[in-house]
Each structure stands twice: as structure tokens, then as C-alpha cells.
Amino acid sequence: MIPELGQFALVLSAVIALLLGTVPLAGAVRHKVVWQSLARPAALLQFVLVSFAFACLASSFLSNDFSVKYVAEHSNTLLPRAYQFAAVWGGHEGSLLLWVLMLSAWTAAVAIFSSSLPLAMVARVLSVLGLVSVGFLMFILTTSNPFDRLFPMPADGRDLNPLLQDPGLVIHPPMLYMGYVGMSVAFAFAIAALLSGRLDAAWARWSRPWTVIAWAFLTFGIGLGSWWAYYELGWGGWWFWDPVENASLMPWLVGTALIHSLMVTEKRGSFKAWTVLLAIAAFSLSLLGTFLVRSGVLTSVHAFASDPARGIFILVFLAFVVGSSLTLFAWRAPAVTLGGTMGVVSRESFLLLNSVLLVVATGAVLLGTLYPLIIDALNLGKLSVGPPYFNLVFAPLMVPLLFVLVPGTVAHWREARMSDVFWRLRFVGGAAVVLALVLPFVLGSWSAGSMLGIFLGMWVALGSLQHVVERLRKPGRIGGSFWGMHLAHFGMSVLVLGITGVKSYEVERDVRMAIGDTVTIAPYTFRLADIQDVMGPNYKAVQAKVEVLKNDQVIEVLRPQKRRYFSSAMPMTEAAIDSGLLRDLYVSLGEPVAGVTPSWSMRVYYKPFVPWLWAGVLIMVLGGVLAALDRRYRRNSNQQSVKTAGEALSSPA
């Protein structure tokens, strides 16, 4: 009965979403206030209905109702309780439901926190979000219904994919989806602005906090995925340039360009068409990611069981949403005024360069990701594009990006002098160069890559520090967006230093060890003390006991495991990691090796600065949250928009 109620709620929510997507929009066109005022209650009702459907599915999971096909395929009576709940989004159908839940949550949030916006604008924004919801709800109802029944009912379920039975993966998809879906709010604001012709500073200010918070979620989601891959896949990698990772990186890159471009549009009234295009692109790339993951066009570790009908549906949906948005853009954007003038050297010009570099980087990643598909479609053969391409293309684009980041925060709006900018940054630049020359020797060895990485990381960190110190000397309250910006930039520098450190100084030993054997990576010695069998709730594992010695003292005991889940033939590696401030010690247990004495293949890694990657990501997220919470955004924007130099389009809809 409960699954049928959930199904019913889902159908009802699709009807409400359709109402939300049409009536308020028509009201905005025809100036009917009553129609427009339908938007908020409809958005809230839709959220309630989708939440109810989600709760129904969760309840089916928690009560082990294997008569529901999706539950039978993704859960098991032995599965720990927390994972039974997380299994709701462990497969294609449920994860789509989670996606729609988040979309309706964002829509409801816009409905609630938009009291300062004109009603017509709220109606347009919520309508666009409603239309997006209609698409996803139809997708679920026609091709991917999580409430389908299974007959006869199996005695037990097939269990959740062991790879997903991990705390990191429990929160990774929700965070990532919050980011993806959050980009739909920025998209809805952009489309609403194009529709109304109110493509002005007020529009930019309304979308900024939403975009920044979505960006923060996306950053966190990508970081979590990387962290998970690092400790769960058992070979110490943290970024693979897998098509699905790329699918999350592309909206992030464009989203980063967008939050900076929005700032220029708000402060100076410039870049309007470009900002709108970035907002459309960020959401389009989120949709493209969905298509790539769920249609089976590319091979990836993330790919869901694919079904051609699903691929066609998303492609048509993608074509409709993005095609109509870009048509609207081509129609409306030419009428947009250019806004304030800017000098060749100015904060605007640095931010424009930043945007362009980020978009070019996105293009490079997109090309690399889709290249195998394009070559295959042209009948030119089969190939795959690997990390060498991405590293070769991506890194050279990030170097100038990080370099202009610092002058971009220092330069004046409108017109700045290059000599002033660099005179102000002379100590920062000097210190970064000195550190880049000295630190590699302290860390072990000198290389061009490590020097460049350390220079860029220090340049960004010290540049932010200098700016903060200068600002603190001046009187006046400092806004959240100032702290947010510098915190996010500082997080970026920590991330860059982390990447440089681990890439330049990691030591990896793939060895064969018998009990009592040692392997040394100075100053640490790893000794395999013992191997034993252990039992988990739904798996059994072989567990190694590895003692880590420094100066002949045991400083840590690591217990890597090789797990065999009862439901799956594939063994899972649980690496054991000892994290310090400056390094990780990483041990993973491999297969037993044939021989006279029993021995095992082991991976023993010294990974310097890996904790900095996660710290950098967290600092960036914190910066995003602080910036989004700036009090300035919550003031009544109707009063402010009068004061801002915002130019409207000549022909309002």
C-alpha cells in the first residue's frame, strides 16, 4: 500500500509542477497578480508531495519490502540500518527521486526566502523551476519508476553495491545533487531575467547568494567523491579524469566563472549577456552530466545500468531545455545594454580573463570527455582519452588562472594601473618566489613542477592574507562576502599546495610481504605483523595488522582489509590510512601470492600533503557559505535596486 501512495504522490506532484510551470508564468506575461501568486503555494505543495513520495520509498527500504523491485535490487536484510536508508539513492531510480526531492526543496526555498523580490519575478523563477521539475518527474514516471512491484516477491534482496556501503558515499550523492540542482536556481533566475527583460544589477544580486551556495555544495560533493575514491578504491588515487568526474567538474568550472561574472554584473552592470550564458551553461552541463551517467554512451565506473529509452528521454529533455534557453538567449541578448566601460587593466578585465580561462578549461574537459564518442560517431574507430591528455591541457590553463586571481582581487574597478597593482603586490610576489625556491629543498628535491605549484599556492595565500590585513586596518564593518571570498581563495591555495606536494613527493611501494617482512620509506618502517580473518555484518574480510615504526618505536598500527561481501563476487579493498598534518601513510592489502611461505601483495604509500586537499576543499566550502550568508543580500532589494545603476531592457515581456 505504501509504495502505491508514494506513486500517487509522485503523479500528483507532476500535476502540481505542471501548474507551477504554466499558470504563474502566464500570469507574469498577462499581468494577472492572482495567477502569479499561485507560484509560492504550488512550490511548497510540490515539495510536500515529493517529500512524501521519498518517505514512502525510504519506508519500503526500512521495512525490507522486497515486493518493490527497486528495494529488492538494492537492499538486503543483512544490510546495516543506515545503509538501508542510504540505499534509497543507491540506484538509478531512487537517485533520480533524490534529485527531484532536492529540486523541489530548492524551489520551496526560493519561494520562502524571496519576500524581498517583486512578485512577477518570483512567479517567473518558480515557474521555470516547475518546468524543470515536470521534465524530471515525467522521466521518473515513464522510464524509471522506483515504486514498480516485483512478482513473485523474493525472500531476500540483492544487496546494495558494496562500493556504496561507505559513509563517504552515503553523503556524496546528496551533496553533489544539491550542487547540480542548485545550479538550476541560477538558471531559473537567468531565464526569468531574459523573459522579463530585467537583465540588470538587481537580477545579479538576487541570483548571487543562490549561485554561491549551490557552488559550495558542488565543491563539497566533488571533494567527498575524491576523498572516497582515495580511501576506498585502494590505490591511493584521488582524481581519475573519469567521464563522470568530469561531468561534475564542468559545472563547477562554469559555476566558478559564473559567481565571479555575477559580481561584475552586480557591481558594474557589465558582462550581462556573458553572465546569462554562463548561468545557462552551468545548468546545461549539470543536465549533460545526468545524460552521460545514465544513458550508457560512455564507459565509466559510475555508469548506472543503462537503458536506451532513458538515454533518449534525457537527450530530448536536454535538447528542449537547453535549446529553448539558448534560442531565448539569441533572441533577447542582442538587446542587452553593455553597461559600464572598463579599462584594459581593471578588476573587470582580470575577472573577464578568469571567466575565459575557466570556460576554455571547461571546453578542454568537455572535448576530452566526449572525444571517444565523437570519434565513434564519425566511424573513425574506438579510443579512450586518459589522464595524460587532461593533465597536459588542464594544468597550463590553471597556471594563469591562479596567477591573475591575486591582481584581480587588488585592482580597482573600471580603471587600474598595472604598475600600481604589482607595486602593491611586490612583497607578496617576492615572498612567494623565495618560498618556491627554498621549500622544495626542505621537502626533498627540486623540480620545475613543485616550484611552480608552491609559487602559485603561496602567491594566492599571501595575496589574500595581505588584502585581509590591509582591510582590518581600515574602519567599518567587514561583510561576509569579503571574508567568504578570501577564505575560498585561501582554500584554493591550500588545495594547490596539497596537489603540488602529493604529485611531487609521493612515494609508492607495491610489494610482496610475508608475515614479519618490513618495507621502509624513510623515516617510516612498515612491518606486516599478522593476518587474520574477521567477520562483518554482511561480509567477511581478511585483515592485515601493519605496524608503523619510526626510530624503532611503533607509532601506529594500521589494519587494511580485503572484504568479500556475501552478495558480490568482487572483493573490496579497505585501505588503512594514518593521517598527519603533513602526510598520509597509506596501506592497502592485495591478493595472496603463491609461494612456499604465505605472502600477500601490499601497497604501501607515503602520501605527503593529502590532508591539505580535503582541508582546501572544506575551506573553500566554508568561504562559499560565508559569502552566501552576507547580510547585504537579505536587505530589501527593491529599495536597493533603485540606487543601483541597473539598465533594463527596452522591451519587457
Added chain:
Amino acid sequence: MKKFLLPLVLFVTLVVFLGVGLKRDPHEIPSPLVGKPAPAFALPTLRGDKPFSPVDMKGQVWVLNVWATWCVACREEHPLLLQFSQTQRIPMVGLSYKELQGSEAANASLSEADKLQLARERSLKFLQKSGNPYQQSVMDLDGRVAIDYGVYGVPETYIIDKEGVIRYKRVGPVTPEVLKETILPLIQQLDKSA
């Protein structure tokens, strides 16, 4: 106006490629061995009679199916293989790939003969329970023959013609569509040619 249409044009191009891409299967990997003679080997059989070699099949079209009892996807395609063996007169040879895994394969206290015995018992038990689609089964315990054939993972299926040349390779389980649309027509065509 024109420059504002550019994003739309780029996007339409992308959609065309994605649409074509939908019809392709990225898992379909062209094998360099297709069109080449099937690599020779001599392996112990499941029954324990004289070692089997591809030369024994000369003059007839046959199917080589790589499998193992621990392979989940093999169980998935198993009913289809059974149906195939019951309705077609084309012989199918099963190549049992690394039946013993992990600690069993590495166990030094078991002799090679013991391991072969253990693998045979396990495979036989499975085939007796689930039905045997294979005219002949051979044991590739260390997986060396599979390396010669470029096996990516189990299951894999090869079609070999009367001259002993590999004509087709399927990576992953055989599906009813693949069987009906690709494998059966190819076999009929190969069978007719002299």
C-alpha cells in the same frame, strides 16, 4: 545577432553527436584477433580425457565461451547458452577461466593436480545443477590461454569459422538481442560457406 546564435549552433552540433552516440555501444571493443587464426593451445578437459586443442574443431563453425562458476554475469547468460545448445547444432566449447581465485589459487599446500581436481569438481557440480551447454569444456586454471585470446573479463564469447579463424568476439554476457541479431546470422552465413 549572429554571435548570440553561436552557443545554440554549438549545442545543436553536440546534441547530434550525443544522439548518434546513443546508438553505439562503448563496451563493444574491436578485437585485433578478429580475422586472425584462433591461437593454438592444448588444455585438460573437464571430463579428463585427452587434452583439447582448437585444431580438433577444424572444418566446423564453433563457439568458444569463456566462463567461471564465480562469475555472476555468466550465470545471467547461462540460460541463453543452454537454449542455444539445444536449438543449434553448432558446437560450443566452454573455457573455464581461473576457476580457483585468490587464496585458493595461491595455496601452496595444494598441488597443481589437486587444484585441477578441485576446479573440475566445482565446474561439474555447477553444470550438473544448471545444465550443460558445452559439447566440450576445458580448464584454463592459470588463465594463460585467456591472455592469448585477449580476454578482458568473463564472460566472453568467440565465433570461430571452419578454417579456425576468429570471426567475432563478444565481451560481456550474450543478450537475446545480440544472439538473434548478430551471432545467429553470422553462424548461418559461416556455416553455409565452404
